[in-house]
Amino acid sequence: MSENEIQCSCEGCHLKTVVYNSLNDADILSVCGDRRECRYSKGDVIIEENAEIKEFIYLKSGLVKIFRKVADGREQILNIATPMEFVSLLSVFSEKYYKFSISALDETSVCVISLDLIKSLIISNGNFALGLMEKMSKNADKIILQNLSLNMKNLRGRIAYILLIFSKDIYKSECFDLPVSRKEIAQLIDMTTENVIRILSEFRRDNIIKINGKNIEIVNLKVLEQISIHG
Numbered sequence: 001m002s003e004n005e006i007q008c009s010c011e012g013c014h015l016k017t018v019v020y021n022s023l024n025d026a027d028i029l030s031v032c033g034d035r036r037e038c039r040y041s042k043g044d045v046i047i048e049e050n051a052e053i054k055e056f057i058y059l060k061s062g063l064v065k066i067f068r069k070v071a072d073g074r075e076q077i078l079n080i081a082t083p084m085e086f087v088s089l090l091s092v093f094s095e096k097y098y099k100f101s102i103s104a105l106d107e108t109s110v111c112v113i114s115l116d117l118i119k120s121l122i123i124s125n126g127n128f129a130l131g132l133m134e135k136m137s138k139n140a141d142k143i144i145l146q147n148l149s150l151n152m153k154n155l156r157g158r159i160a161y162i163l164l165i166f167s168k169d170i171y172k173s174e175c176f177d178l179p180v181s182r183k184e185i186a187q188l189i190d191m192t193t194e195n196v197i198r199i200l201s202e203f204r205r206d207n208i209i210k211i212n213g214k215n216i217e218i219v220n221l222k223v224l225e226q227i228s229i230h231g
Helices: 014-018 025-034 115-124 126-151 155-171 182-189 193-205 221-230
Strands: 036-040 045-047 055-061 064-069 075-081 101-104 108-114 175-177 209-212 215-218
Touching: 025 108, 025 115, 055 115, 064 182, 075 126, 075 182, 108 115, 115 126, 126 155, 155 175, 155 182, 155 193, 155 215, 155 221, 182 193, 193 209
Parallel strands: none
Antiparallel strands: 036 108, 045 101, 055 108, 064 075, 064 101, 175 215, 209 215
16 A cells, blocks of 8 residues: 555445445445545646546545646646545546546545446446436536636636635635636636736735735625626
8 A cells, every 4th residue: 555545434434425325235345445545735646647547536535626738738727626526537437548637736535446346336236327427417517517607708707707616616715725826727717827817916906805825815705706797
């Protein structure tokens, strides 16, 4: 077992209730016996683009970015995944090699399960298979709808939209530490880093947000929401 792997029990884990509640005790024991729990520090690579797909990965805690390299070597961030998401679902059943990379944005732990075991459970248990299909559909919907929303907005609207995602969906607070750099925000919303910095400064000047390093405090939530909607 490598240094970033830890042992733990599946009993009481939220992972069991997300999809595995359709499995019987014997199947749960086989999953728990196969499963590895791995911990990663901020910046660690969890999945490398073009690596062979051999495992099924569930984000237990922390925050990760899913990204790919584009032709000029830049990164394009596809999604920021939060706990209780199956972060490998985008390619795991359709490809032999990953089409994207995943790295930790925070202290993160994932559950890793053999893909062969997951496939055998799909074959033997229709309810389990349906549960995974539901998760796959939700993951795809999240990415598609987010990209559609961003494409319809101007630069100010995109920044407001992303700040609201961090505030409402991820941290559930109007004061939070941004887990991504200005450059990563630009990669997520298809802008230049300079434009991200400029618009954040405009929001601060207009007393919509306060900025202290990585810390963001939303001072005027209603105005930020209006910018996101109409921007």
